[in-house]
Amino acid sequence: MPEDAGAASITSTTEAYYDSSEADSFYATIWGGEDIHIGIYEHPDEEVARASTRMVETMALRLGHLKKAHRVLDVGAGYGGAGRALATRFGCRVDCLNLSEVQNERNRLLTKAAGLEDRVRVVHANFESIPGPEEAYDAVWSQDAILHSGARERVLSEVSRVLKPGGHFVFTDPMQTDDCPPDVLQPVLDRIHLDSLASPSFYRKNLAGLGFDEIEYGEMVSQLRTHYDRVRQELGARQSEMVERCGIDYVTRMLEGLGHWVNAADRGHLTWGILHFRKRG
Numbered sequence: 559m560p561e562d563a564g565a566a567s568i569t570s571t572t573e574a575y576y577d578s579s580e581a582d583s584f585y586a587t588i589w590g591g592e593d594i595h596i597g598i599y600e601h602p603d604e605e606v607a608r609a610s611t612r613m614v615e616t617m618a619l620r621l622g623h624l625k626k627a628h629r630v631l632d633v634g635a636g637y638g639g640a641g642r643a644l645a646t647r648f649g650c651r652v653d654c655l656n657l658s659e660v661q662n663e664r665n666r667l668l669t670k671a672a673g674l675e676d677r678v679r680v681v682h683a684n685f686e687s688i689p690g691p692e693e694a695y696d697a698v699w700s701q702d703a704i705l706h707s708g709a710r711e712r713v714l715s716e717v718s719r720v721l722k723p724g725g726h727f728v729f730t731d732p733m734q735t736d737d738c739p740p741d742v743l744q745p746v747l748d749r750i751h752l753d754s755l756a757s758p759s760f761y762r763k764n765l766a767g768l769g770f771d772e773i774e775y776g777e778m779v780s781q782l783r784t785h786y787d788r789v790r791q792e793l794g795a796r797q798s799e800m801v802e803r804c805g806i807d808y809v810t811r812m813l814e815g816l817g818h819w820v821n822a823a824d825r826g827h828l829t830w831g832i833l834h835f836r837k838r839g
């Protein structure tokens with residue numbers, strides 16, 4: 559398959575997956591409806607929603623300079639929890655760009671209920687082709703979304719295009735380690751129909767090539783391990799309710815898939831944390 563056709567096919571598979579009622583019910587129920595990302599846990603039994611909120615708070619510390627006049631783009635924004643948190647904390651304007659209209663609809667409702675419609679805008683788009691002019695944003699934010707792309711170089715070049723010189727790019731992405739052996743991750747990829755995972759060296763090399771300086775990679779792979787184990791535990795504990803909502807096939811496959819993520823983390827094949835880069839002025 560030509561590269562573009564491959565990336566387009568991954569995008570449509572991802573869109574169908576996140577728009578499905580099974581996936582929407584699973585994420586909205588287990589995470590609580592605001593977020594869908596790896597959390598920071600103070601203890602392994604903590605609520606997924608609390609750990610997810612703490613993750614947003616921790617990542618937002620990297621953008622402590624943001625003011626009311628600033629504009630932020632969240633790529634792969636899910637239900638928009640981070641966008642609302644940033645708009646509330648800094649008064650800035652946030653564009654939540656996301657492929658799934660099912661999630662976008664929930665985002666619009668939550669944003670309206672929070673009285674943030676003047677600060678948070680929901681944009682239905684593909685992050686491989688970001689709408690809008692160049693140098694429009696003071697910061698670009700993304701949590702656990704770029705893993706879904708079959709054209710990650712394009713996503714990074716789009717981020718670079720829309721970011722102002724001197725702007726910050728702060729993001730997380732579950733990645734394979736730089737020394738991960740080939741062909742060991744297929745069961746991990748299968749859980750949510752992924753094609754491949756990026757690695758820290760992939761981001762370093764490509765972002766350096768686009769004129770970004772690395773500020774830090776705050777590695778936290780133990781949180782990834784805790785998170786997938788915690789989600790698996792929660793899904794197991796609420797199995798009959800979740801089978802009602804999502805169906806037995808989805809729940810069985812998800813329990814198995816989450817186990818593969820925990821095992822891959824134990825074997826040292828995965829890494830995750832906050833990647834913080836700055837576009838040269």
Ligand SMILES: C[S@@+](CC[C@H](N)C(=O)[O-])C[C@H]1O[C@@H](n2cnc3c(N)ncnc32)[C@H](O)[C@@H]1O
Nearest residue numbers: 593594595634635636657658684685701703706
């Ligand atoms: C694991 S969820 C994370 C959502 C959100 N960032 C959060 O932390 O709550 C991954 C998100 O990436 C979005 N996504 C996947 N591929 C995308 C694409 N090509 N363009 C835009 N969004 C995409 C999905 O719709 C989904 O909302």
